[in-house]
Amino acid sequence: MRIFVDLWWFFKQERFKYLFGIIFLMLSSFLSLIPPYVVGIIVDDIRKRNLTLLVLAEWIGFLVLVGVVYYCTGYIWRQLIFGSSIILANQLRNDLYKHFTKLSPSFYQKQRIGDMMAHATNDINAVQGAAGEGILTLVDSITMGAMVIITMSALISWKLTIIALLPMPIMAVLTMYYGSLLHKRFGVAQEAFSDLNDKVQENISGARVVKAFGEEEAQIRTFRDASKDVVNKNLAVAKIDALFDPTITFIVALCFFLALIFGSGSVVSGRLSIGQLTSFTLYLGQLVWPMLAFGWLFNLVERGSASYDRIRRLLAVKPKITDAKMASDEVPSGAIDYNIHSFSYPGSKNPALSEITFSVGKGQTLGVVGKTGAGKTTLLRLLLREFDLQDGEIEIGEVPIKNVTLEALRSAIGYVPQDHILFSATIAENIAFAKPEATQKEVERAAKLASIHEDILSFVDGYETIVGERGVTLSGGQKQRVSIARALLADPEILIFDDSLSAVDARTEVAILKALKKERQNKTTLISAHRLSAVEHADQIIVVNDGQISERGTHEELMGEGGWYAEMYAHQQLESLVSEGGGKQ
Template sequence: MRIFADLWWFFKQERLKYFFGIIFLMLSSFLSMIPPYVVGIIVDDIRTRNLTPMILGKWILFLIIIGIIYYFTGYIWRQLIFGSSIILANQLRNDLYRHFTKFSPNFFQKRRIGDLMAHATNDINAVQGAAGEGILTLFDSLTLGGMVIVTMSAFISWKLTLITLLPMPIMVVLTMHYGNLLHKRFGKAQAAFSDLNDKVQENVSGVRVIKAFGEEEAQINMFRKASRDVVDKNIAVAKVDSLFDPTITFIVAFCYFLALIFGSIYVVQGSMTIGGLTSFTLYLGQLIWPMLAFGFLFNIVERGSASYDRIRRLFAIKPEITDVDGASSEVPSGAIDYAIRNFRYPESESNALSDIRININQGQTLGIVGKTGAGKTTMLRLLLREFDIKDGQISIGGKEIRSVTLDALRSAIGYVPQDHILFSATIAENIAFAKPEATREEIERVARLASIHEDILHFKEGYETVVGERGVTLSGGQKQRISIARALLADSEILIFDDSLSAVDARTEASILHALKHERKNKTTLISAHRLSAVEHADQIVVLDEGRIVERGMHQELIEKEGWYAEMYAHQQLESLVSEGGGKA
């Protein structure tokens, strides 16, 4: 029953709905006590030949009125109690999603997407059941069961009631034992479902790679194994679940046996009428549901408790990157200053960056180049505060980036990542992601700047073409250019290109860079790239090697130094000439 204590905050929040829901539930239970009593009276009237058509008609009319009232009370308590449980599910789901958005990439690197999805679906559904059906079965079993027992004791025979209920403690002990087993097994079943969910998500996302390497059969076997594990663990749950009904049914049958044996004795002795025994038997039938509900209660609450434990463990994780006390909400602007002595990723033993000192005046373009793993992306991610620096700082306009809120900081930055994420929406909606109110003219203008407008017009639906899981397959270059258009539409003070021109040809790259130069006057741009032609025009270029700056200067200055940059530039120019020559041939 711990789940009800855990959810007390919600019951307090929705106390009026639950209060009146329980009141109407108790009223329904009270109304259900009346028909068996009336039937007993009618049976005794039949036995004594006192029943007339008029008396019978009055009783029937009375029962019809009771039935109508029962109907409306049932409708009201279902709306209030089950409606509240739906509100809880919605609130938990929204809170969980909001919680996810606060985490840094480090959190998602350690956890599987499928597992997080299972928390937001199956686990929340189980908690909703505890707040809806759990509350129903708790109060219905207590109120209806209590009223039935009181009515049987007070109006028929307390002795027969006591004898009939003797097996009840056995049922309580057994159902509590089943509930404990169910809690443990259901937790394992939910974890297995998370694994399966993650496997499906990975395979759907990576279906092209799976097909390219001919690994369909191997993945099918792995999925079959994961699915079998889910089945096995759910069968283990079902084995415990299946014990509730037979146990309760056996106890109820034994109660009926006691009622008939001892009730018949009392009728023969004259201490009870046949009508009284009839009413007692009908009341005992009504006691079946509270008994079953008691079993269901343990089933529901243990499932909800196991799922709520999993959800709470997620909520207990604190975001690594948060706003500091007193952080300003003013969007930062001005020169960017890197002053990083050392930075290493969490759980890493080596530095990712060392002795990084760069000043980028407002309106300048910085090019960042170097080998794979040199630290280019790390520099950009630190500016976005995906991680915090412990030994050093980054400032914008003289303000350390931790002195402003995350919302303010990221409002100042447009970002085109290496992995181009497009949502399952139209091309126009994808471009307008950061500015939903943008007009079609604004969307088309930035599409032209990103050299994607003509490509879009070739699609059958144009800008209304749906991309993503349910739409057309775009090339890598088209995805990149849509991502660039999206960042340009945001018109941020700072624009970051994280190797975001790698999938476009040299001519398209030159066109985009030319548009950027004219479009973003007096605004700062940071470009990391492997292809050096992407940073030729930059006001300053830094070359990173193992997290350190080994060269810096403008394009021509670096060529004259005849270092790594000059060597790589010559190599890439030669590759370009060979490619062009091959094309002409």
């Protein structure tokens, strides 16, 4: 029953709904006690030949009235209690989603998407069940059971009531034991479901890769094994679940057996009438539901408790990147200054960056180049505060980025990442993601700047074309240009291109860079690239090698030095010439 203590904050929040819901539920339980008592009176009147048509009609009219009131009270308590449980599910789901948006990138590097989806679906449904059906069964099993027992004792025979209920302690002990087993097994089953959920998500997202390598059968076998594991663990839950009803039914049968044996003796001896014994057996029949509900209650609360424990563990994870005390909410502007002595990713002993020092004036363009894995993306992600520096500082307008709220910092920055994330929405909605209020004219202008406008018009539905999840319906270059258009529409103070031109051809690259130069005057742009033609126009270029700056300067200065940059530029130019020559042939 710990789940009810854990959810007390919610019961307190919705106290009036639960209070009146419980009151109407108890009223319904009370009303359900009337028919068996009336049946007993009618049976005795029949036996004594005192029942007339008028009396029977009066009793039937009374029972119809009771039935109507019972119907109304049942409708009200269901609306109040089940409605409140739906509110709880919605609140938990929103809390989880909000929490997900605040967690740091390091969290997502360790967690599986499928597991988080399972938390937001199956686990929340289990908690909702505990707050809805759980409260129903708790209150109904206690109040209904208590009312029936009191009525049997007060109106018929307290001795027969005690005898008939002698097996009840056995049921209490067994259901508590089943409940403890159910809690453990349901937690394990939910973990298995999370694994399966994650497997499905990975395979759907990577469907193209699976097909390209001809691994469909292998993945089907893997999925079948994972699905079988879920089935086996849920069967283990079902085996415990299946014990509740037979156990309770057996106990109820014992109660009926004792009631009939000793009740018949009381009728023979004259201590009870046949009508009273009839009412007693009907009341005993009404105890079946509270007993079954009691077993079902353990099932619900243990499932809900196991799931709520999983949700709380997730909500307890603290974001590693947070706003500093007294952080400014003013959007930063000005020169960007890097002064990094050393930076290592969490859990890594080797520094990803060391002795990085440079400055980018407001309105300037910085080019960042280097080999794969040199630290270019790390350099840019630190500006977004995806990770915090422990040994160094990054400033914008002479203000450390730690002294600015995350919302203010990121509202100043437009980011076009290597992995272009598009959403299952129209192309227009994807471009307007950072500026939902943008007009169609503004969206089209951004698309033209990103050299994607003509491509969009070639689609049957144009800007209303639905983009598949993660942009699966677009080519790599089209996804890049839609992402670029999205960033350009936001018109940020600082624009970051993290190798975001790699999938476009040279001519399109030139058009985009030309548009950038024209549109982003007096605004800062940082471009990371493998293709050096993307940065040759930059005011400053830095070459990153093994996490350190090995060269810096303008394109002309670096070409004059004859280092890595000059060699790579000459190599890429030669490749371009060969490619163009091959194309002409």
